Amino acid sequence: MKKLLIGLAIAGACGGAIANEQDAESVNYGDPTASFSTLGVSASENSTQLNGMIGLGSNIFQLDLGIDNKSGDMNYRGRYFHVTDGLGYSLDVLGDKDNTTALAGAIYKFQATDKITLFPMASVGYTTSDAKDGQPKSESALGQLGVYGMYGFDAGHWVYANPKATYHEQSKEWIPQIEVGGGYMILDNASIGAKIEYTGESSKKNLVNKEDTVAWLQANYYF
Secondary structure, eight states: OHHHHHHHHHHHHHOSOOOBOOOGGGOOTTOTTBOOOEEEEEEOSSEEEEEEEEEETTEEEEEEEEEETTTOOEEEEEEEEEEOSSEEEEEEEEEESSEEEEEEEEEEOEESSSSEEEEEEEEEEEEEEOOBTTBOOEEEEEEEEEEEEEEEOTTSOEEEEEEEEEEETTTTEEEEEEEEEEEEEEETTEEEEEEEEEEOOOSOTTSOOSOEEEEEEEEEEEO
């Protein structure tokens, strides 16, 4: 379930993109409203992930494939976005061999200043986890509220923060999460970046038993 919560944090951080009809030169690639195509790789101490996204106007498709560096277990996330002016909707499916989560979400964009953009977001879904390590099979409805805030630099670099909380109907509790990170454009069509994901403690043994923090390094090519 820990992987699901981390995946959910990741999923909550970009879920429901909104396409802007922008020229390539004006796109900030940290902006979840921008429609573009990219291939990338992300790496943490325990995991490696391949990231791909294709933006086709108002429709955006994304696929992330990950592997546990120690066990070799695979995980995935597939997403479809339909985008409109100022408001976007998404469908996500993510999981691994033991867990599956499906989410439907929405995100709204507004410009706080010339440099700062805020994106309130909400999603609902359902998660299942197979029996494992003496724990029974678990199922739960989910709800998530959060906000993505980004500061965009003139040169195309960006920093962001994405606090959120996920409610598990089965255990009747909220799990706090936050992701912070940024990207640096090393070329007009390539960036490097880093992020830290934090998931708070749960009192329920079938969820997250302790706090968890994961640091990632990233590289992307845009086309």
